[in-house]
Amino acid sequence: PTGPGKSDLVRVNDWAQQFFRRQYEGPIGEVARQYVAKRGLADELVKDFGLGYATDGFDGLISQARKARIEPKLLLAAGLVKERERGGTYDAFRNRLMFPIHDVTGRLIAFGGRTLGDDPAKYLNTAATALFDKSSNMFGIERAKHAAPKTGRIIVVEGYTDCMVAH
Secondary structure (H helix, E strand, O other): OOOOOHHHHHHHHHHHHHHHHHHHHOHHHHHHHHHHHHOOOOHHHHHHHOOEEEOOOOOHHHHHHHHOOOOHHHHHHOOOEEEOOOOOEEEOOOOEEEEEEEOOOOOEEEEEEEEOOOOOOOEEEOOOOOOOOHHHOOOOHHHHHHHHHHHOOOOOOOOHHHHHHHO
């Protein structure tokens, strides 16, 4: 049997982005909103890029997915959860500002998460999936595709927030 198709992965990523966005906008997202304010990012820019917040728990996304009748194997295939050695799964992103990553066509294919705690991994990307390969995708490429013909150039920057500010 084959795993979930690419359209299933896009659908679950879209659902996850909505979940992360609700967390960001709610009381629990205050830590993420404070970080964004400290970085000087306007609310309009944050909303335009669809930033969200992954809470500090091991099953926040999983429990909401269960309520939405989303299969754990789909979350796993999308790189949103990881498998425990003793069975079961846990949220791949915890206590992170979430940056949705789109492909050149605009499909939501992955996430980048910036720690808001003391995790030694400052940034964490979705693991490789049927949709996402970190070496062949770039944050903001769907926007650059439209701007490049008008300006005749593309400027590559290192960070997610650097890219947002450039736009």
